[in-house]
Amino acid sequence: MTAGVEESSWMSAADRAAFEGKGAAVAQAASWSPSVSTPTFALASGQRELRLDLFRGLALWLIYIDHVSPDLLTWLTIRNYGFSDAAEIFIFISGFTAALVYGRATLEAGFLIGTARMLRRVWQIYTAHLLLFLVLMAEIAYVVAVSEKPSFYIQEMEVANFFKEPGPMMIQALLLRFRPLNMDVLPLYVVLMAFLPLVLLLARLHRDLPLALSIVFYALTIRLDLHLSTYGEGFWSFNPCAWQLLFVFGAWCALGGGRRLSPILDSPLVFWPAVTYLCAAFFVTLTWYFPQLEGFIPAWLARLIYPINKTDFDVLRFAHFLALAVVTLRFVPSDWSGLRSHWLRPLILCGQYSLQIFALGVALSFAGYALLMELDAGVVLHVIVGATGILIMSGIARTFTWYKWAMTGRERAKAVATDLTAQTP
Known part of the structure; x- marks a missing residue:
């Protein structure tokens, strides 16, 4: 992998992180002090962090x-x-890898060119969302036409307004104000990526300024109930005003914050409280399914922690994600031999093509869900459908990898042939 490889229009941010970085200034190891505008990236130029690919691939499988x-x-x-789920993993890693890729691009080419590249990525995510919307609506329309319970799917997927007024709803879909169930992550990603240039600009002023302002904005969001609206007086299921905290935190870690946190995260004084918090969160979630356990939670504590809101990214979810990260980093270091295992290769490949695999997973999930509902399936068929979807996602990711390898080899051969021709007298 060389720094001169051109990025693909559909290549994931994690994948491009291995190719970006041409200047020596980017690879320097000097720390980014408050008075110095050059960051120390979490990864050196051309270095690959397979854990990013691994855990983003895992998040995609879990979402499916x-x-x-x-x-x-x-x-x-x-x-x-626990309180958090795969969405936290996906958004954090997206912020981390985006800051790696476009932070280097901005440092090398300047803020204007770097911003243009970030907006290009925003457009790619937006168009992927629209394509997924069309595919999913086509799936829903087909299932509604052949099913004996069409109203169930219309209500379940929250598309009743679309079938009543498809024209106006298409306009609302273009504005990201209307979308079926399970199509909330990419619109959130669009908004967060659109504000990444501001995050990088603030980081040039002070290394901790983006995170500090993000925390303040998050607090104002909770206090003032800031949110984005959807069609029909609704609101975004993933409030960007709140979820930006996790995205910016990921970017901050990529721009040097993670290295400064490492000594703290490696301390037993942090590890064991993290384990304790995970155990406590696990017990609380058990009470949701076994009401007889609710009596073990004091009333004052229940009033304090509830509601644990996913839409506004409750602080308990953030704390749960941080605790998971602390424990995971302890058992999965960067030099972990399992990262080279053939068994984990499908996860890593899916993580390297996150945008495509995410869209494919959403489309497959509705098809599989409809099949399970129509057949009134039991446990065995649920497992078969789940495993089949994961195999398809892994197969597509491997196909993308093969195609990129084939094209890279062809371009390299063409370059050699051109060089030999030029040397022929």
């Missing part, structure tokens, strides 16, 4: 499982065992 079998297979995901 949560969507395809929300009442059964979710017991195999992290959603039912």
